[in-house]
Amino acid sequence: MRPSTPFLAVDLERMQANIARVAEAATARGIALRPHAKTHKTIEIGRMQVAAGAHGLTVATIGEAEVFAAAGLDDLFIAYPLWIDADRAARLSHLAAAGAAISIGVDSVEAAARIARGGLAGRVSARVEVDAGHHRSGCVPTAAGDVASAAARAGIEVEGVFAFPGHAYAPEGRETAARQEAEALRVAAASMRDAGVPPQVVSGGSTPSFAAALALDSPVTELRPGVSVFGDAQQWELGSTAPEQIALTAHATVVSHAGGRLVLDAGSKVLGPDRAAWATGHGRLLDHPDARIVQLSEHHALVELPGIAPDDLPPLGSLVRAVPNHSCMAVNLVDELFVFDRADDAEPSARWRVAARGRNA
């Protein structure tokens, strides 16, 4: 049965096309794909990505790794500089003992020592994180050899190096970020070779930089796009997803015409409150490209529809499809995704549990 609004709907046909398109583009360049599952947090979708050719999944937390590994999706890279304490060491050991192939991020000599002290040598492998210009975590590329050799000396298998070019999330930022990522990874890989720990895997992000990374002469051997599975309003505005590829929307009801605008019952608790400085609003409407969500509260979205007179607004009670700015945040707010085989189906064909929702630790 069709649920009450607001709810998140997956357009299955579009999502499968997105998965196939990204897999084919990577395969055509001989680059491995390890999609970031933090976007969807859903077993069914992870399985489709692997079936389409992904050689494993990326996750952000041990909790996400536990959920996917329990479902048999157990070739996992935790793309995060984990600080290993007794609890995290025990959980990672447990995953390894169950047969999962786990790699984790490391960005300092101290963190490498913690991995060894946690008894994880021989159980998990490590990838050195380098900063490619996003300036978040990650060591400077020239330090990658130091971190890698500290890990190697402690008995930890160093599988490779990775970066996340988060600064690709900006207008005109995609090509620059992809170039900087390629250069940072090239420098880091050289630093690791000089240290006697050459990387087997050289791994890059992201959805906005994906096409540019494929077009470059880059040392990348693996890419980890996340959002591309759904698209969202940010990718629409950055030009990395066309509106007709967007596979995730919040179905919402027009509850009021207060102030001559549409008031929808989908607020920040289902769309997510993300709004980048360059975004044109708090989200879009899939069927009204000119519309903008101009104000967002927890349970209200206020929509302006340019050129439409107040009397011609979609009537009270109408259903509309809102596009979240950032699909990773929207999905993490709901317990289930409602799957529509085709966009114009009246009823969902399935409900998928967002099995790793809220698994932050």
Added chain:
Amino acid sequence: MRPSTPFLAVDLERMQANIARVAEAATARGIALRPHAKTHKTIEIGRMQVAAGAHGLTVATIGEAEVFAAAGLDDLFIAYPLWIDADRAARLSHLAAAGAAISIGVDSVEAAARIARGGLAGRVSARVEVDAGHHRSGCVPTAAGDVASAAARAGIEVEGVFAFPGHAYAPEGRETAARQEAEALRVAAASMRDAGVPPQVVSGGSTPSFAAALALDSPVTELRPGVSVFGDAQQWELGSTAPEQIALTAHATVVSHAGGRLVLDAGSKVLGPDRAAWATGHGRLLDHPDARIVQLSEHHALVELPGIAPDDLPPLGSLVRAVPNHSCMAVNLVDELFVFDRADDAEPSARWRVAARGRNA
């Protein structure tokens, strides 16, 4: 046992003091209190608020009402202009049949007709929502009589009128918003009396405007603060919560010193990505008042600590307490709150389920 970071911790002593302080302030003015439970979504906290004198709770959705009513907290105002369809009518009827006293918002003649058409006359009461300057939902105050009389003619008990002064969430906005709310409610109440449907309840928001609303000569008979139960970084910066009253924090681990800053494992998926234009950052640290979260991703918070040399930063592996900008959004991201009887306790004394988390519909 102390969970892995990141997790949300409640300082029980502070929260109980917050509940008591707000209840006493309202009681001293003879104003009823109906705290907004969307902030905490937690049965245990709703019970404490009622035990402290609240005469019921406010919620935002039917789903939240169902959760609290099932726990016996069944005097509920759904402060939202619901659009009644068959499913919503059935769920509200079910709540009423189980003995819950439910009032719902209405802001148009059309929505009032839907309540009646849903067979809800005699089962739920209605409160007219008016716009007090926040310009979200709500009719203009002079139209309150029209909406009220449409509802009354359809056989629906009109219990009162309400507004939400969301524009109090701005520097220097609190007194202005409280005055505009009082004036809007005064005009609306007069309009309803003129229409022969005088309001029994005249209800106002919010945490930032709470003190100003109590200090005014206002027609308000009830107030609905939400965030005051916890406080957060927004209220700290607006001046409506002192830092020593903040009862909700995200416990986080320093995972990296990349770039000479603190990188914490608490990102927007536990703190929430809210950032008002006037906020000084993406969140604060409770024990470092000068610190600011200057960059926030899903699993990383980047913190600048002015005046602290890179070598003097809290070491890798340190635990810090991050204050979310907006506690309503943070709580809605987690399944459990970890309760510490006193802030310096090593172990939580309880885990409370966020029972209404994600109940958007």
